[in-house]
Amino acid sequence: MGEMKWYIVRAVSGQEKKAKNYLETELGRHNLTDYVPQVLIPVEKVFEMRNGKKRVRERNLYPGYIVIQAELGHGEVDHIITSTPGVIGFLGDKDKKDSANNRPIPLQMSEVNRILGIVDEQEQELTATLDKPYVIGELVKVIDGPFNGFSGNVDEVFEERKKLSVVVKIFGRSQPVELSYTQVEKEV
Structure with missing residues (x-):
C-alpha cells in the first residue's frame, strides 16, 4: 500500500454533502475505501437568532470544496472520484499537475493541519461564534x-x-x- 496524501476536490457549490455521500457510496461499492479512508467537508458551528429563538447551524468553511485523504493511482480510484455526480475534479487539475505522473499535487501537511485544526477547534469549543x-x-x-x-x-x-x-x-x-x-x- 502506498502513501496516503490529502487532496482537495471541487464540488458543485451547495451540493457538497450530496457529492460526499455519492463518493463514499461509489468507493464502498468498488471496495476502494482502504484507498480513500477519509472524505471531509470542513464546517463550523454558528449560532443565529431567528424570530427571537437561538439556533445552531453548520456553515461550510470552504463552499464548493471537499477534502479527501487518498492513495491516488491505484486502479480506478482517480476515475471514480472525478466521475462521481456533483464532483467537478481535483483542485489545481489544470495548472498544478505533476508533469511526471500527470496527477494532482497533494496538499502540504501544514495546510492539512490548518484545515483540520479549524474543524477540531470548532468541535472542542462548547460555545459557537455568533454571526454578528x-x-x-x-x-x-x-x-x-x-x-x-x-x-x-x-x-x-x-x-x-x-x-x-x-x-x-x-x-x-x-x-x-x-x-x-x-x-x-x-x-x-
Whole structure:
C-alpha cells in the first residue's frame, strides 16, 4: 500500500454533502475505501437568532470544496472520484499537475493541519461564534441563566472568551453581570 496524501476536490457549490455521500457510496461499492479512508467537508458551528429563538447551524468553511485523504493511482480510484455526480475534479487539475505522473499535487501537511485544526477547534469549543458580535452600548435581553428576562446594555465585550459584561438593573441598582454570547440576544 502506498502513501496516503490529502487532496482537495471541487464540488458543485451547495451540493457538497450530496457529492460526499455519492463518493463514499461509489468507493464502498468498488471496495476502494482502504484507498480513500477519509472524505471531509470542513464546517463550523454558528449560532443565529431567528424570530427571537437561538439556533445552531453548520456553515461550510470552504463552499464548493471537499477534502479527501487518498492513495491516488491505484486502479480506478482517480476515475471514480472525478466521475462521481456533483464532483467537478481535483483542485489545481489544470495548472498544478505533476508533469511526471500527470496527477494532482497533494496538499502540504501544514495546510492539512490548518484545515483540520479549524474543524477540531470548532468541535472542542462548547460555545459557537455568533454571526454578528455585540458592540458596547447595545441593548440586550438575557435569555438564559439566573438573570433570564432582564435587559441591559453591553459594557464590555470579551471576544476571545465569547463573553459580555452587561449592566442590568437589580432591585433598582445598576449591576455589571458577565454572560456568555449564548445567554443573551439583541433587543429589537
